[in-house]
Amino acid sequence: MKKNTRTLRRTALSMLLAGACLPALAAGARIDFSSIEDAGISPRFIVKYRTGSTERVQPAARQRSLDAAVSRTQAAGVKRSTALKVNTLRATARGGMHVLKASQRLSRTEAETLMRQIAADPNVEYVAVDAIVREYALPNDPALATHQMWHYGTGAGGARVTTAWEQAKGAGVVVAVVDTGATAHADLVGNLLPGYDFITDPFVSRRETAERVPGGWDIGSWNAAGECGTGSAKRDSSWHGTHVAGTIAEVTNNGVDGAGVAPDAKVVPVRVLGRCGGLTSDVADAIVWAAGGTVTGVPVNANPAEVINLSLGSGQTCPQVMQDAINTAVSLGATVVVAAGNSNADAATHSPASCANVVNVASTGYTGVRASYSNYGASIDLSAPGGGADVSGANGYIWSTHNTGTTVPVADRLVGMVGTSMAAPHVAGVVALMQSAAPQPLTPATIEGLLVASARPFPVAPSPSKPIGAGILDANAAVERAKTFGQPIVSRPLTSGVVEAMPPLAAGQDEIYAIDVPAGATRLEFLSYGGRGVLRVYANYEAEPMPTMNIGASVRPGTNQTIVLSSPAAGRYYIKVVASSDSAGVMLRVKVL
Structure with a gap:
């Protein structure tokens, strides 16, 4: 789908909170804010009036109470271009509860204010959002439950993909896989778009000429002993690109094999690897073409990619030709996801892992620890499941589409593989989910920042000498942030190094502050x-901070709270200060270093 039509993509699902908020008390009533985001879809509320109250039995008295609550809500600063009204829809079957409906969809802040004002009526016992429920059924692909759940699910090593499917599945997003190409695997081909073979060396490509040709099909990457250098071993065809593409967008919920991270996305296979590998110059041209750029002698890609996966690399620092190609792709709006490498070394010594403007992905295993082979270093953005030696059996591998052929394609199969090559497509697939859920296309820099901000903590902290990014990929949290990115958040601006006096807050009240962090910042201190x-203080990137959704928190006794964020991505950071008891005379300071 072209960029100028991306704004047509919408999702009707509400943002699911990572955990339920505890009920709050107001005027003696219990207020349940746990599903408050659902008011942005269907602004219905459930209210229980006290036994014996007139509001419980008399519609006119109930409406007067609701009208008064609306007036107080508007007086509190909730202004609408058209008048807000709240009416009773019906009584519930039991318990003296009534279902109310607001005349307009409400933001989280508006819904919270309205609920508090409804609860201010002393005859109200309970107020909650009429929450939206959804099916919990997982796709029926057999290998999802038996082989893939460890890396897609919610376990220690899982990427939380299965819960993200409740919000988005990648519809309308194109992902380019720059790799060995793809086979016509029956559980993948339905999600393949026309690709291209960019290999210009006939020895590498096993084609008769050096011409680049349409298709992007993997015709085999095997080599005989000695063909790839003196003493080199014989190798069968890897079907590597087919495996990577399957992790991103294997056809799902068809009762066959396994599932893809973004099953409604489409994949453009781009062949750059063949016998003995590939050429950097071919890879660079393929990156530009995949993003929709111009490459001499090749027709423009009719399906420019919003995401490009590079599960490949070489033992060198980023060459200029590679960096130039990545910069071009990023300027065209493509997020470039790269594998960190499998040498148990600093990724700074590998390409494209050492290139700028990429999302660099390290590998973790079943238990969430760094895979022993995975590269590491300051250039890593985050980690994702790649399999490893921390467990044996099916849970030691990433399972995806493959082929039985040792040289040329023969028959479809599902195979487990291990490597940062397997970790990167998890991230590429999640980027597709994010773009499909976002109300408007997200820039590559924003995608990178949201992925880092939403990564969940490692179950076991990595060695400080071998860092592997901000945490483990959390698909559900990343999609939640993508859905709300750019929505207005009422906040007070802060200036780096300037001390501000916080207004007095009553218990339960909060204040949100914002500061813009430029590119290249090394530290953010609050x-x-x-x-x-x-x-209590919470911080978040480009989203409202919440107790269950934040990238930093400080909840010590008293007013002295500190949050420090290292290597913050460029963008806006929000800091919410919540009063647990009446607070006054507090000073605030933020520094960007």
């Missing part, structure tokens, strides 16, 4: 101090 009361 400090609150002085005054009286008890505060």
